[in-house]
Structures are given as C-alpha cells and as structure tokens.
Amino acid sequence: MNFRSDNEAPINNIILQAIIDANQGYEESYGYDTHSEQFTAQCQQLFQSWCEVLPLTTGTAANAIAMTLACPPYGSVLCHEHSHMHADECGAPEFFTAGAKLIPLPGKHGKIDLDHLDRYLAGTGVHGEHESLPSVISITQCTEAGTLYSLAELQQLKAIKQKYNLALHMDGARFANAMASLGCSAAAMTWQCGIDLLSFGATKNGAMMAEALIVFNPHLTNQIKRLRKRSGHLISKMRFISAQLNAYLKDDLWLTLAQHANQMASTFKQQTQHNIEFIQPVEANEVFCRLPLALIEQLQAIGFEFHIWPRHKDVIRLVFSHATARKEVDQLAAAINEFKA
Numbered sequence: 001m002n003f004r005s006d007n008e009a010p011i012n013n014i015i016l017q018a019i020i021d022a023n024q025g026y027e028e029s030y031g032y033d034t035h036s037e038q039f040t041a042q043c044q045q046l047f048q049s050w051c052e053v054l055p056l057t058t059g060t061a062a063n064a065i066a067m068t069l070a071c072p073p074y075g076s077v078l079c080h081e082h083s084h085m086h087a088d089e090c091g092a093p094e095f096f097t098a099g100a101k102l103i104p105l106p107g108k109h110g111k112i113d114l115d116h117l118d119r120y121l122a123g124t125g126v127h128g129e130h131e132s133l134p135s136v137i138s139i140t141q142c143t144e145a146g147t148l149y150s151l152a153e154l155q156q157l158k159a160i161k162q163k164y165n166l167a168l169h170m171d172g173a174r175f176a177n178a179m180a181s182l183g184c185s186a187a188a189m190t191w192q193c194g195i196d197l198l199s200f201g202a203t204k205n206g207a208m209m210a211e212a213l214i215v216f217n218p219h220l221t222n223q224i225k226r227l228r229k230r231s232g233h234l235i236s237k238m239r240f241i242s243a244q245l246n247a248y249l250k251d252d253l254w255l256t257l258a259q260h261a262n263q264m265a266s267t268f269k270q271q272t273q274h275n276i277e278f279i280q281p282v283e284a285n286e287v288f289c290r291l292p293l294a295l296i297e298q299l300q301a302i303g304f305e306f307h308i309w310p311r312h313k314d315v316i317r318l319v320f321s322h323a324t325a326r327k328e329v330d331q332l333a334a335a336i337n338e339f340k341a
Contacts, residue, residue: 001303001304001305001328001331001332002305003304003305003306003318003319003320003324003328003332004305004306004307004319005204005307005319006174006204006205006261006285006319006320006321006322007203007204008321009204009206009321009322009323009324010323011206011207011208012206012207012253012257012322012323014247014253015206015207015208015210015244015247015248015253016208017247018243018244018246018247019208019240019243019244021243022035022239022240022243023240027237027239029236029237029238030234030235030236030238031055031234031235031238031242033238033239033242034239035238035239035242035243035246036055036238036239036241036242038242038246039053039055039212039242039245039246039249040053042245042246042249042250043200043212043214043249046186046249047186047187047190047191047214047216048185048186048187049187049191049216050216050218051191051214051215051216052214052215052218052221052224053212053213053214053215054212054213054214054215054224054225054228054233055210055211055212055235055238055241055242055245056211056212056213056228056233056241057209057210057211057233057235057241058203058209058211058233059084059171059173059199059201059203059211060089060090060092061211061213061228061231061232061233062171062199062200062201062211062212062213063084063085063089063092063093063138063169063171063199064089064092064093064095064096064097064231065096065213065224065227065228065231065233066169066197066199066213066215067085067093067096067097067100067136067138067169068096068097068227069197069215069220069221069222069224069227070135070136070167070169070196070197070220071097071100071135071136071167072097072100072133072135073097073098073099073100074099074100074132074133075097075100075101075132075133075134075135075136076100076101076102076103076132076133076134076135076136077093077100077101077102077103077135077136077137077138077169078103078105078112078117078120078121078134078136078137078138078166079102079103079104079105079112079137079138079139079140080104080105080106080107080110080111080112080139080140080143080144081104081105081106081107082110082144082145083104083110083138083139083140083143083144083171084140084144084171084173085102085138085140085171086102086104087144096227096231100132100135101132103120103132103134105117105120109143109145109147109280109281110140110143110144110145110146110147110280111139111143111145111147111149111153112137112139114153114156114157114160117137117160118160118163121134121160121163121164121166134164134166135166135167136166136167136168136169137157137160137161137166137167137168137169138169138170138171139157139168139169139170139171140170140171140172140173141170141171141172141174141175141178141189142174142177142178142181142283142284142285142286145280145286145288146265146280146281146282146283146284146285146286146287146288146317147280147281147283147284148178148181148182148283148284150182151182151184151188151189151193154189154193154194154195155193155194157193157194158193158194161194162194167196167197167217167220168194168195168196168197169195169196169197169198169199170190170195170197170198170199171199172198172199172200172201173199173201173204173211174201174204174205174258174284174285175198175200175201176201176202176205176254176255176257176258177205177258177261177262177284177285178284179255179258180255180258180259180262180284181262181283181284190214190216191216195216196215196216196217196220197213197214197215197216197217197220198213198214198215198216199211199212199213200212200213200214202244202245202248202254204321205248205254205257205258205261205321205322206248206253206254206257206322206323207244207245207248208244209241209244210241210242210244210245210248212245213228257322258285258322260322260324261284261285261320261321261322261324262284262285262320264285264320264321264324264326264329265282265284265285265286265287265318265320266282267326267329267333268287268318268320268329268332268333269282269287271329271330271333271337272289272333272336272337275336275337275339276289276290276291276336277289277290279315285319285320285321286317286318286319286320287317287318287319287320288309288315288316288317288318289315289316289318290312290314290315291314291315291316291336292314292339293313293314294339295336295339296308296313296314296316298335298339299332299335299336302335304332304335306318306319307319318332
C-alpha cells in the first residue's frame with residue numbers, strides 16, 4: 001500500500017478519458033487548439049480575472065519560467081529554506097534566469113517567517129550594486145511540510161511585497177489541496193492576496209502530466225511564450241495537456257479529488273493521534289510523524305510504502321492521494337495502533 005507520494009498515484013479515470021476523447025481527428029499544434037483556448041477561458045472564469053495561461057508538463061518548468069519573468073539575472077528570489085524552489089529544482093530557476101540568486105529563509109512548518117522576511121528586506125541595499133537585487137518572494141501552497149498559509153498570512157505577504165516593490169510567486173503543486181482545506185475562492189488565494197504568478201499543479205492530484213503557469217500581472221508577461229519554447233516546454237500536441245486540465249476543472253473534479261486526499265489524511269490522524277507524535281500540523285494531504293524504528297521496519301515488512309525523511313531515521317512522510325482507499329488508511333492506522341515495542 002503506497003503512501004510514498006501522490007506522484008505515484010494512478011491517473012483519474014475521467015482525466016484519462018479526456019485524453020482519449022481529445023484523440024479524435026486533427027487539431028492545430030503548439031497551443032492554438034480548441035482545448036488550450038478552452039483552458040484559458042476556464043482559468044479566467046475560475047480566478048475571476050484576466051490571466052495569461054501556459055499549459056506545461058512539469059512544475060519545474062512553471063517555477064523556472066515564472067522566475068525568469070519576474071527576476072533579472074542580477075536579482076534574488078526569497079523562498080523558504082526547504083522549498084521545492086530551493087531544494088529540489090536542481091538549479092533550474094538559477095539556470096533559466098541566467099544566474100539569479102535564491103535566498104533561503106527560515107520559518108516553522110515550512111512557511112517563511114514573515115517578520116524575518118520583513119527584517120531581511122529592510123536591511124538590503126546597504127551594499128548597493130554589490131548585492132543581488134531582491135526581486136521575488138516565492139511561497140509554496142501547500143508547503144513542503146504539508147501546511148498552509150492562511151488568507152491572513154497571504155495578506156501580510158501582499159503588504160510586504162508592496163512595501164518593497166517585489167513580485168510574489170506561489171508554487172501551487174498541491175494548490176487544489178490548499179483550496180479544499182481553506183474553503184476559499186481561487187481568486188481569494190491568489191491575485192486578491194497579491195500573487196503575481198502561480199505555478200498551478202494537477203499531476204499530483206489525478207492528471208497524467210499537466211501543470212500550468214498562470215500570470216495575473218500583465219507587466220510580467222514579456223516574451224512569455226518564447227521563454228516557454230526556450231525551456232523545451234512548447235508541446236506540439238498541446239491539446240493532450242490542455243484536455244487533462246479542462247477535465248480537471250470541469251464540475252470541480254479537482255476539488256473533489258483534493259477533498260478526498262485531505263480527508264484520508266485527517267482520518268489517519270484521528271485514528272492514530274493518541275499513539276504517535278505528529279511533527280507538523282496536518283492541514284492538507286500530507287502527514288509527518290515520528291515512529292519507533294522497530295515500527296517503521298515492521299510497516300515496511302508488511303507492505304506499507306512511505307518516505308523516510310532525510311536525516312531523520314525515525315520520521316516518516318505519508319502522502320494521501322485522490323486514489324487512496326479508506327480501507328488502506330484503516331489498515332495502516334490499525335498496524336500502528338496495535339504495535340507493541
């Protein structure tokens with residue numbers, strides 16, 4: 001039973017069927033097809049705003065292109081020290097920006113400490129042209145710790161970005177899980193909180209390979225399509241990416257899938273909270289918990305798969321997906337609760 005990653009979950013059947021349905025006849029290539037046009041219209045309706053939309057195949061491309069749009073080579077990106085942007089992109093943002101500097105910042109539960117961020121920005125400029133120019137704040141929603149920035153915290157970030165005249169980017173690889181948890185509108189969690197660029201993820205939540213970069217700030221769209229081409233992500237048969245995203249959004253399928261994943265994580269916590277230590281708050285579809293080493297070995301031996309957190313042999317990450325069955329959660333919880341050291 002796999003709790004290792006939502007990346008390892010199967011494709012949702014409705015989304016898979018949308019790919020098959022799109023495979024009828026001929027369509028214009030390179031994003032000028034009807035499916036891609038429909039996805040742009042769906043996004044503008046969903047976010048209640050104009051936006052530039054780039055269907056893509058990876059979150060790395062979305063993050064890297066976003067940084068290229070918002071950050072010059074002599075600029076810097078402020079992000080959490082454990083963010084995907086900093087720890088898991090193999091230098092892609094630095095590469096595509098031709099050398100912009102990532103500034104990792106601390107903060108509990110995967111969230112940037114906003115007071116620290118404000119103090120850091122207040123102290124920049126002392127060295128003039130000798131230092132990188134702060135250009136972008138990048139946050140992750142949900143964070144790498146499975147936690148959420150509240151709407152109030154997002155408004156604080158908006159005030160900070162306006163105070164220092166920066167762009168604000170959101171890495172939304174699990175955007176749907178955050179939406180389902182907060183219960184707010186897509187507009188309220190993005191441009192109304194000052195988000196200029198959103199990396200919109202679908203792959204972790206039921207798509208085969210479908211992501212998008214959504215830009216709300218028209219001043220940050222210069223040569224955006226050429227940047228996509230240069231990154232290697234101008235897909236010739238774009239319709240098969242956009243068809244996934246259209247099915248994903250239709251009838252709020254994306255939220256239904258995310259709500260299920262979140263509920264499975266919540267159910268697991270409810271069933272085990274008296275027997276294990278939770279390292280992070282459970283706010284979406286990820287659980288970080290500390291277990292005895294003997295229990296970890298026992299769980300692996302009987303077929304449970306999960307991620308042992310780097311540098312912490314007794315901490316595991318469990319990820320609950322759109323395809324996680326309730327019986328699997330029950331079996332995992334029972335195995336933990338019945339363990340005797």
